[in-house]
Amino acid sequence: MFERDMDYDTEGRRERVRFWLMIGLGAALTGIVGALVLLLSRANDNYDRSLGWQAHSLEVISQTRSLDAALARAEAALGRFAVGLQKEDGRVFQQQWGLSQQYLSLLRRNVRDNAEQAKLVDELTRELNQRGTQLGDAALSANYRQTVAAISKYNAAGHDAALIRIDRLLSRLILNERTILAERNRVASADRASLNQAILLFSLLGAAAAVVAIAATISLVRAESERRAARRETLYEADRAMQLETAVEERTAELEKANIALRSEMIEREAAEAQLRQAQKMEAVGQLTGGIAHDFNNMLAVVVGGLELAQRLVVTAPEKAQRHLSNAMDGANRAADLTRRLLAFARSEPARPEMVLIDDCITGFAELIERTIGDRIALTLDLNAKDLSCWIDRQQFENALLNLAVNARDAMEGHGSLTIRTLRDEEENTAGIAVQMIDTGCGMSAEVLERVFDPFYTTKPAGQGTGLGMSQVFAFCRQSDGEVQIDSTEGEGTSVAMLLPVAAPEQTSVPASAGDDEAPADASTDVLNILVVEDDQRVLAATVDAVEELGHRAVACANPLNAEALVEQRMSEGRGFDLVLSDVLMPQLTGPEMVAQLKRRWPQLPVLFVTGYAGDASEVAAFGDHDVLRKPFTLTALEQAIRRTGDARGEGQRLAS
Incomplete structure (x- = not known):
């Protein structure tokens, strides 16, 4: 009995021990579980924060790439605007430049947490502000249709050292952010490893608790085993889901990097193509410059040689001296004509329009076209615009016809047929004349048609063309308030149509140009007191x-x-001046500015401008209603200009004090 009681006491003690052991073990397990849950939560938070910083770095890199792309598109649009003067290209330039400023603002906000990156963005902002001012000047010149200034400024901007500094700043931003991203990737990997360790410890704890529960009681072992098995399965599924999500995120990041690299390669390829086109243009400019220098040297040889021979023979053989003087004058006139053509191509030479009968002009010019294209090309005139006139510059019109004929000859390789057709165009209720040049040549592809009017663009071999012909045709049509259209099929031929407006009935012939050498009128001109203003001493002496x-x-x-x-x-002194004859481009004060000052005190003072250039430096509107005499001029042209100015004085009264 006593032994049984002893056994019961021993069993009771054992039960109490087991009970308190279970309580202690439960408390210990509870503390361990709490610690592991806290560790797991903290590891999960650290991992989420690391992923956020990774996304932040990727966003900074993406915004930098987008900024670079917007800048490239803006400058490409400005290049097209400077060459083609299309307002749509100007609007694209403004839109892309504004977009680049938006990306810059986003970039500045996202790098505030990094002092080094913020400093680079500040430097980039300053460079872009200066770059915007420089490109804005080119855009402004193009907006006012000042092609030479726009191309010149755009070319200068393309060679500016600021472009290299901007590229370096963008590259440093991306490189620094990639370094930061690598460090954040390392931290994210460490956080992910910590999270996996916490999950592993938590799993081991569950297994240990299961073993203890099995040792404590068989009934509890089953329930606890099932519960813990379900819990392990849940944790395993969560771990698999997390691993799958991580793999998806990594793959997404890889695809994003590949996409960014592809876009960068496309941008670099476009930039390389633009540089190649610029190099081709510069090569064409060199060819054009060499050709012009050769022509001018030939003309100057005629002028200088003729004048030198005339000096030697003026006393001993005046007839031969006169012949040499005539040859020198012819050479000088040819040089002046070449200069006018160059200014017309640059859109700096104002057109000298006159009433031109289109069919009569083509008929008279056909002989020169036939000699130019050769005997193996049959020229056909199909003229259906009889008695229809256009208000155009005759010389530029003939030059456009000749350029089209030469292009057609080259396209037909010297053999085929060329048709010049005129017909009345009544499209959109607008009276006009269509002058078509139709050839049976090789035709043009869609790529060539897209760039056919670009200056310096040519499909001819190096040294055989400068790419200026079609751009001159385009400039002439635009200057004449018309347009040009091209229809071409590869292997069949090309048709180029210049659409010119019919002259209004009230339009009359243009007054005799200040540069034309027409015979002077019979009416005599009174002796006038003329103030000659010219900064070049030789020109001043010759003009006086x-x-x-x-x-x-x-x-x-x-x-x-x-x-x-x-x-x-x-x-x-009570004498005054009857006329002020002034040059236009002079240092310190231009002719129009000087005249504006004189007009404020003597508003009735007659003025005659003399200039060899009327382009970007002095707008045509600055001349007002004053006559303009073009350099070089003859005595006859000067006499006509003085007479016209004298007739415009009104009442023939001299200005008095």
Whole structure:
């Protein structure tokens, strides 16, 4: 009995021990589980934060790439705007430049947490502000249709050292952010490893608890085993889901990097193509410059040689001297004509329109076209615009016909048929004349048609073409308020149509141009007091001699700043000036600016401008209603210009003080 009680006491003690052991073990397990849950939660938070920083770095790199792409598209649009003067290209430039500023703002906000990156963005902002001002000047020139200035400024911007600095800043931003991203990837990997360790410890703890529960009681072992098995399965599924999500994120990041690399390669390829086109243009400019220098040297050889021979023979053989002087004058006129053609191509030479009967003009010019294209090409005239006239520059029109004929000859390789057709165009209720040049040549592909009007673009071998012909045709049609259309099929031929507006009935023939050498009118001109303002001493002396040769009295003024004092002095003497004959482009003060000052004091003072260039430096509107005499001019042209200005004085009254 006693032994049984002892056994019961021992069993009771064992039960109590087991009970308290279970309590202690439960408390210990509870503490361990709590610690592991806290560790697991913290590891999960660290991993989420690391993923967020990774996404932040990728966003910074993407915004930098987008900024670079927007800048490239803006400059490409500006290049097209400078060459083609299309307003749509100007709007694309403004849109892309504005988009680049938006990306820059996003980039500045996203790098605020990194002092080094923020400093680079500040430097990039300053460079882009200066770059925007430089490109804005080119865009402004293109907006006012100042092609030479726009191309020149765009070319200067393309060679500016700021472009290299901008590229370096963008590259440093991306390189720094990639370094930061690599460090964040390392931290994310470490956080993911910590999270996996926490999960593993948690799993081991569950297994240990299961073993203890099995040792404690068989009934609890089954329930606990089932519960823990289900829990392990849940944790395993969660771990698999997390691993799958991580793999998806990594694959997405790889695809994003590949996409960014592909876009970068496309941008670099476009930039390389643009540089190649620019190099081709510069090569064409060199060829054009060499050709112009060769032509000018030939003309100057005629002028210099003729004048030198005339000097030697003027006394001993005046007839031969006269012949050499005529040859020198012819060479000088040819040089002046070449200069006018160059200015017309640059859109800096104002057109000298006149009433031209289109069919008669083509008929008279056909002989020169036939000699140009050769005997193996049959020329056919199909003229159906009889008695229809256009208000155009005749010389530029003939030059456009000749350029089209030469292109057609080259396309037919010297053998085929060429048709020049005119017909009345009534499309959209607008009276016009279509002048078509139709050949049976090789035709043009879609790629060639897209760029056919680009300056310096040519499909001819190197040294056989400058790519200026079609751009001159385009410039002539635009200057004449018309347009040009091309229809071409490879292997069948090409049809180029210049659509020109019919002259209005009220339009009359243009007044005799200040540069035309027409016979002087019978009416005599009174002796005038003329103030000649010219900064070039040789030109000033020649102009004064020419004015005096025409029987007028000339007063020379080599500095436009002294003109007002001379006029005031003459006014105080009671004589005054009947005319101010002034150059346009002069240092310190241009001709129009000087005249504006004189007009404020003497508004009735007649003015005649003399210039060899009327392009970007002085807008045509600055001349007002004053006549313009083009350099070089003859005595006849000068006499006609002085007579026209004298007739416009009104009432023939001399300006008095």
